[in-house]
Amino acid sequence: MYLSDCPRENIRWAGGRRFRNGNATNLDELEGKTMNAVEDKVMRVEIPKKYELFIDGECRQSKSKERLDCFCPISGEQLTSVPIANKDDVDAAVQSGVKAFAKWSGLTAKKRQQLILKVADRICNEVDRIAWLETANTGKPMRESVANVYTAADRLRYYAGACRALEGRVLPVTSDITSYDHRVPLGVVGIIGAWNFPLNMFIGKIAPAIAAGNCVVYKPADATPLTTLEIAALMNEILPAGVVNVVTGTGPVTGEAMLSHPAIRMVSVTGSTETGRKVMRGVASTMKRVTLELGGKNAQIVFPDADLDRAAQGILLGAFLNQGQVCTSGSRIFVHRDVAQTLKDKIIALIPQLQMGDPFKEETRMGTLVSKEHFARVSDYIEIGKKQGARLLCGGRRAEVAGLPNGLFMEATLFDQVTPEMTIAREEIFGPVATIQEWSDYEQMLRDVDGVEQGLAAGIWTTSLSMAHTTAKRIQAGRIWVNCYNLFPSGASFGGVKASGFGREDAFETLFEFTEVKNVIIDSADSYRRFYG
Secondary structure (H helix, E strand, O other): OOHHHOOHHHEEEEEEEEEOOOOOOOHHHHHHOOHHHEEEEEEEEEEEOOOOEEEOOEEEOOOOOOEEEEEOOOOOOEEEEEEOOOHHHHHHHHHHHHHHHHHHHHOOHHHHHHHHHHHHHHHHHOHHHHHHHHHHHHOOOHHHHHHHHHHHHHHHHHHHHHHHHOOOEEEEOOOOEEEEEEEEEOOEEEEEOOOOOHHHHHHHHHHHHHHOOOEEEEEOOOOOOHHHHHHHHHHOOOOOOOOEEEOOOOHHHHHHHHHHOOOEEEEEEEOOHHHHHHHHHHOOOOOOEEEEEOOOOOEEEEOOOOOHHHHHHHHHHHHHHHHHOOOOOOOEEEEEHHHHHHHHHHHHHHHHHOOEOOOOOOOOOEOOOOOHHHHHHHHHHHHHHHHOOOEEEEOOOEOOOOOOOOOOOEOOEEEEOOOOOOHHHHOOOOOOEEEEEEEOOHHHHHHHHOOOOEEOEEEEEOOOHHHHHHHHHHOOOOEEEEOOOOOOOOOOOEOOEEOOEEOOEOOOOHHHHOEEEEEEEEEOOOOOOOOOO
16 A cells, blocks of 8 residues: 555645656765756655554554654654554564465575565655655755665665575585585564664665565664655565565564564664663563664774875764764764874864755755654763863754754764763764864774774774774774775675674675575485394
8 A cells, every 4th residue: 555545634745855866876976966956846745644554565553552653853743653563463464474484485586586676676766755755754864865765775686686696505425415504584584673774774674584585574663664664565566465564663562572472583673782682681582583783882093194184074974974873973083193183173174064954955964863852862962071071162052944943953063172981982872973082002092992882883094004904903893994984885794793783784694694504414325224223
């Protein structure tokens, strides 16, 4: 069921700028292609007053009467509402997946590839509508939402091809006995997404799961479910019913029901470190396989030989992409004392280029935070930083945007005179707040970089390739960028160490997370062996 099929009285109309289709796959290409193709006419997007669950290929009412309201952080208005799926709803979604699994897993990898490629093409054909909904529900700039659509399509295409390369292993035991391993899908997997990249989270996680032959029950974040529900409905015209099911709701109700369901064979979760701990406790009784992509408190290290203009640009992207609401946000800037003041001056000079405004406008580079609650949380961290003695270099306040008095806009915020024990240097803020710490001793700097609980990502800025390699080996993080930041190419493994979780995403190895090895031993001899006489 598509939104256009909804009764007209259940439709809300909303406006935004329209983007023509393009073939861009990253922000650089978007700058030259898609973003220059912005039309002045207003796009009209249909949003139902309420959504339902998506189970077994159709919109289905929840057995629960409880609902969640979804808001637009740009205007403050309510967009729609979604059900809080209960245990019975989750069970219905799981049983739909169980029913679909035999047929879906029985298809050849080539056939699954063909269907998944059709989904990728379909998403690109709907770039206008999907990107608009992503921006309306999250507050991120439209240019980023457009990029997210093409990134999602690229993930689908990558795994559509990768699933055909899953190979087994043959071991000749004797001349008559052969052992072979091959990978088989798990069955029904449960996936729980985060709110900051709802589109990419949904596609990035389900793509390897369904490519490997599994069926999925997916729970989007309660604050940002719109694009997930839209794309699930879109997929229904291509994929068999029950391959992808979506249940909305809260963690304590819907999420817990997924974690405890005995027929869900594996769960993959993106969230905070504390969420990861709850997940581990929740799956203990059913012994599920788990992958966790959790939070980070990520460092960007600037060496004295770095190209400081390049570093300043990259640091801004690392710290303020999606208003800092990124698990890999490079919010801890470690700069060598010899170049610290020069780098600070360059960063501060560039911050006005992070133009804040209506996220639907072409020139906007920073949008809103996702919710009032999250805005208050980020504001509290800024006040804590001030009280603990950090010096505020810029930002730190709510920003006023003409015509959007209820928008949750926060200025790009930069602190220096920060010490490692300060709260803002240790805890994940998940907002547009970055800290600068100066260093002169290499070994002490590395101890400070690794002195936090998480180990998700880090950035290195240097012109010395040997120093880059040496430092990358020593940092305790799963993803290291050198002279770049926040690049996520398909095929490059992504995941954390320490309290940032375990398991790898976005790469060929991710297919291993969603499959298990089955071993077969064959005795092909004409005569049989006697063991008992």
